[in-house]
Amino acid sequence: MTTTISPTETMEEKETGRLEAFSDGVIAIAITLLVLDLKVPLREAADQNGLVAELLKQWSTYFAFLASFLTILVMWINHHRLFTAIRRVDNNLMLLNGLLLLGITVVPFPTKIVAEYLQDGQANIAVIVYALWGMLIAVFFNLLWRYAASNNRLFSKQTDIELAKAISRQYMDGPLLYVGAMIIGYLNAILGILVIVALAVFFAIPSKNIRKFMQAEENTL
Amino acid sequence: MTTTISPTETMEEKETGRLEAFSDGVIAIAITLLVLDLKVPLREAADQNGLVAELLKQWSTYFAFLASFLTILVMWINHHRLFTAIRRVDNNLMLLNGLLLLGITVVPFPTKIVAEYLQDGQANIAVIVYALWGMLIAVFFNLLWRYAASNNRLFSKQTDIELAKAISRQYMDGPLLYVGAMIIGYLNAILGILVIVALAVFFAIPSKNIRKFMQAEENTL
Amino acid sequence: MTTTISPTETMEEKETGRLEAFSDGVIAIAITLLVLDLKVPLREAADQNGLVAELLKQWSTYFAFLASFLTILVMWINHHRLFTAIRRVDNNLMLLNGLLLLGITVVPFPTKIVAEYLQDGQANIAVIVYALWGMLIAVFFNLLWRYAASNNRLFSKQTDIELAKAISRQYMDGPLLYVGAMIIGYLNAILGILVIVALAVFFAIPSKNIRKFMQAEENTL
Amino acid sequence: MTTTISPTETMEEKETGRLEAFSDGVIAIAITLLVLDLKVPLREAADQNGLVAELLKQWSTYFAFLASFLTILVMWINHHRLFTAIRRVDNNLMLLNGLLLLGITVVPFPTKIVAEYLQDGQANIAVIVYALWGMLIAVFFNLLWRYAASNNRLFSKQTDIELAKAISRQYMDGPLLYVGAMIIGYLNAILGILVIVALAVFFAIPSKNIRKFMQAEENTL
Numbered sequence: 035m036t037t038t039i040s041p042t043e044t045m046e047e048k049e050t051g052r053l054e055a056f057s058d059g060v061i062a063i064a065i066t067l068l069v070l071d072l073k074v075p076l077r078e079a080a081d082q083n084g085l086v087a088e089l090l091k092q093w094s095t096y097f098a099f100l101a102s103f104l105t106i107l108v109m110w111i112n113h114h115r116l117f118t119a120i121r122r123v124d125n126n127l128m129l130l131n132g133l134l135l136l137g138i139t140v141v142p143f144p145t146k147i148v149a150e151y152l153q154d155g156q157a158n159i160a161v162i163v164y165a166l167w168g169m170l171i172a173v174f175f176n177l178l179w180r181y182a183a184s185n186n187r188l189f190s191k192q193t194d195i196e197l198a199k200a201i202s203r204q205y206m207d208g209p210l211l212y213v214g215a216m217i218i219g220y221l222n223a224i225l226g227i228l229v230i231v232a233l234a235v236f237f238a239i240p241s242k243n244i245r246k247f248m249q250a251e252e253n254t255l
Numbered sequence: 256m257t258t259t260i261s262p263t264e265t266m267e268e269k270e271t272g273r274l275e276a277f278s279d280g281v282i283a284i285a286i287t288l289l290v291l292d293l294k295v296p297l298r299e300a301a302d303q304n305g306l307v308a309e310l311l312k313q314w315s316t317y318f319a320f321l322a323s324f325l326t327i328l329v330m331w332i333n334h335h336r337l338f339t340a341i342r343r344v345d346n347n348l349m350l351l352n353g354l355l356l357l358g359i360t361v362v363p364f365p366t367k368i369v370a371e372y373l374q375d376g377q378a379n380i381a382v383i384v385y386a387l388w389g390m391l392i393a394v395f396f397n398l399l400w401r402y403a404a405s406n407n408r409l410f411s412k413q414t415d416i417e418l419a420k421a422i423s424r425q426y427m428d429g430p431l432l433y434v435g436a437m438i439i440g441y442l443n444a445i446l447g448i449l450v451i452v453a454l455a456v457f458f459a460i461p462s463k464n465i466r467k468f469m470q471a472e473e474n475t476l
Numbered sequence: 477m478t479t480t481i482s483p484t485e486t487m488e489e490k491e492t493g494r495l496e497a498f499s500d501g502v503i504a505i506a507i508t509l510l511v512l513d514l515k516v517p518l519r520e521a522a523d524q525n526g527l528v529a530e531l532l533k534q535w536s537t538y539f540a541f542l543a544s545f546l547t548i549l550v551m552w553i554n555h556h557r558l559f560t561a562i563r564r565v566d567n568n569l570m571l572l573n574g575l576l577l578l579g580i581t582v583v584p585f586p587t588k589i590v591a592e593y594l595q596d597g598q599a600n601i602a603v604i605v606y607a608l609w610g611m612l613i614a615v616f617f618n619l620l621w622r623y624a625a626s627n628n629r630l631f632s633k634q635t636d637i638e639l640a641k642a643i644s645r646q647y648m649d650g651p652l653l654y655v656g657a658m659i660i661g662y663l664n665a666i667l668g669i670l671v672i673v674a675l676a677v678f679f680a681i682p683s684k685n686i687r688k689f690m691q692a693e694e695n696t697l
Numbered sequence: 698m699t700t701t702i703s704p705t706e707t708m709e710e711k712e713t714g715r716l717e718a719f720s721d722g723v724i725a726i727a728i729t730l731l732v733l734d735l736k737v738p739l740r741e742a743a744d745q746n747g748l749v750a751e752l753l754k755q756w757s758t759y760f761a762f763l764a765s766f767l768t769i770l771v772m773w774i775n776h777h778r779l780f781t782a783i784r785r786v787d788n789n790l791m792l793l794n795g796l797l798l799l800g801i802t803v804v805p806f807p808t809k810i811v812a813e814y815l816q817d818g819q820a821n822i823a824v825i826v827y828a829l830w831g832m833l834i835a836v837f838f839n840l841l842w843r844y845a846a847s848n849n850r851l852f853s854k855q856t857d858i859e860l861a862k863a864i865s866r867q868y869m870d871g872p873l874l875y876v877g878a879m880i881i882g883y884l885n886a887i888l889g890i891l892v893i894v895a896l897a898v899f900f901a902i903p904s905k906n907i908r909k910f911m912q913a914e915e916n917t918l
Contacts, residue, residue, distance in 0.1 A: 055718065062283075089826070114791070128335070129328075136328075238792060364514040380526075380527045581729050602748065
């Protein structure tokens with residue numbers, strides 16, 4: 035069976051389309067700017083100690099880069115997931131999405147702090163700042179999602195309510211989990227970063243309930 | 256009821272589509288480049304005074320960052336709003352849109368000036384430069400909009416004339432409001448920046464008339 | 477009359493769609509990176525001579541910025557114009573388009589050279605390098621266009637052959653005009669840049685033949 | 698004959714659409730950031746030796762820039778080619794695509810290393826690092842492709858199985874070829890870079906089997 039596109043649907047598509055495109059742009063740039071912090075070792079030092087040794091000395095920079103790349107990538111995947119449910123845009127959503135983009139855009143800054151201070155006496159403070167920012171972004175994600183989801187405000191008729199509830203449940207824990215990362219970072223800086231990486235993996239993998247829904251959807255198609 | 260897409264409509268869509276995509280790209284990059292000015296404190300200073308103290312010292316940088324992020328975000332929202340009305344593209348519009356993008360692209364420069372000089376004796380001059388640039392962008396917005404709107408030159412048949420008039424009215428005040436910000440910035444630098452933030456909020460929220468239209472439209476769908 | 481989209485057409489659309497999107501991205505970034513060269517005056521100098529005086533001293537930087545912003549903008553407009561005619565993509569076109577993007581991407585480099593050396597004894601050499609690069613890009617534009625246009629290789633049935641011929645005629649002069657800019661830049665650096673700005677304006681405005689076609693097209697719609 | 702779009706197809710389109718758009722964004726930024734490493738010669742040196750001489754001295758920077766621009770461009774062309782076959786997206790694909798983007802995003806870093814050290818005693822090590830990174834990206838490409846292709850997991854009914862097999866065959870050699878480049882780079886640094894450039898050309902040109910398929914497809918249309 036084939037259907038044609040109704041004017042209402044195309045309008046909705048176009049609306050979320052441009053918001054998604056703009057968000058994709060911002061997130062793509064934020065994730066790519068991270069590479070600017072990978073610095074080439076100075077020639078004097080490299081000529082004395084060897085280029086490989088000087089490259090390896092910068093391990094904290096690579097570590098911070100990888101953690102932030104993974105974190106932003108997972109944020110993009112989540113943004114993508116949310117907007118399979120959110121199908122309409124209003125003015126408030128544009129501002130809440132802007133707040134979320136603010137959060138993601140800033141990530142290269144705490145990343146640089148960690149890269150610079152992870153091999154220093156103040157490593158714990160650097161990691162706490164990093165986790166604090168992660169917590170803020172988790173709050174922004176919740177604000178965006180709750181606004182769109184309350185009373186199915188910005189959903190379409192196709193949006194599955196069970197999926198929406200499953201997302202709400204997984205997101206609610208986000209801010210608290212980052213508070214946990216802050217506490218662990220206070221005790222051990224490197225462990226704190228590893229917890230943040232683990233959190234990214236946690237949000238990358240959809241919860242059981244979300245997956246159940248996704249499979250059901252695929253079977254329907 | 257379902258309709259099919261006529262060739263004329265798809266051509267229009269494609270036309271504004273690529274202009275919007277290019278503008279989204281430029282605005283997304285400009286808003287993301289702002290983060291490059293958040294500098295990590297030097298290790299020597301941080302080891303002496305503490306990393307947190309050194310981070311807090313940079314408050315003018317964060318303040319300028321937030322003001323500019325909000326300002327560019329609201330400019331994007333407005334660009335988005337205008338192009339729900341503008342549905343056709345001609346050569347002049349591409350140039351006027353380019354002028355507007357020039358304005359938005361440069362924003363990181365006055366931002367850096369404010370970040371550097373807000374804690375300095377010449378803070379007022381920095382804020383005046385910043386507000387001056389905001390005024391220029393407001394002029395560019397008016398040029399673009401007036402060109403597209405005069406005689407409904409680049410509207411489609413679906414464009415609501417009342418909405419267009421409401422936008423014209425809100426925009427006309429833009430340049431003057433920024434002149435106000437310049438005067439206030441001359442008297443008190445920080446107050447000047449706060450006025451610019453308030454202006455962003457003013458342009459983020461659609462005027463009563465625009466909102467009335469938007470609700471009417473939603474009811475029609 | 478309304479028609480539906482045939483599968484062949486949508487496939488073509490998608491093909492040029494992603495090439496255009498990627499090109500838009502690259503051009504949008506190149507044009508936005510230009511702002512990174514607008515440097516905030518050092519505080520010591522500004523405290524002594526005044527911030528405004530120090531800002532004005534950098535006029536060559538602003539001049540180079542404006543010339544390059546306009547040039548890249550017009551290149552985007554031309555890319556956009558070409559791809560209203562080119563509707564199919566093959567492997568060679570992707571490489572030729574890549575060559576063109578290489579040219580556009582590098583523009584910030586000669587821009588920086590001009591910004592740095594326009595107030596210096598070697599201003600003429602800086603302008604010649606700048607014009608030389610413009611000439612190269614004009615050659616790349618010709619290569620791309622001639623490949624797509626020869627035997628209407630990558631046109632669709634809707635592509636107007638008269639429009640294509642008019643574009644070919646205007647483009648053929650491009651490289652020679654930039655050689656002229658090099659010669660003028662050798663005699664007078666600032667005049668050389670002004671000629672390059674004038675060339676951008678020349679390519680921004682479609683030639684009489686192209687405009688005639690565009691109006692004919694609009695009347696048909 | 699004309700057909701209309703079924704809801705299933707549009708959903709698939711939208712799915713790969715946003716992944717492709719995000720990837721385009723990241724690749725476009727990575728390829729454009731390369732220009733930031735083209736540095737303007739210092740004025741003191743240029744005033745003494747001439748601007749042209751100082752520009753020519755930086756040949757290793759231009760060489761590395763060109764090699765990396767070509768490499769990233771060809772990676773984009775390949776990404777584009779893969780996604781003419783891959784028509785559906787799942788969570789794992791998003792992560793594998795993220796891994797590939799990580800690889801591409803980092804390219805400016807080994808590029809800088811080569812630019813800095815190609816005229817130095819440790820040129821061979823720089824080229825080995827560069828080739829090593831190319832090998833990693835080749836592995837990521839294989840992971841992405843094999844995941845999507847095994848059991849035609851993410852293909853649509855239109856995907857040609859012969860084309861898929863031809864791509865698999867060409868990709869399998871990728872990592873090994875880069876190991877070859879590492880060995881050659883160990884013996885002669887510049888030759889090593891030239892081999893990497895040759896590899897880019899090799900992957901730019903579709904293999905005979907892929908081309909055969911493409912022509913067949915064009916004849917069908």
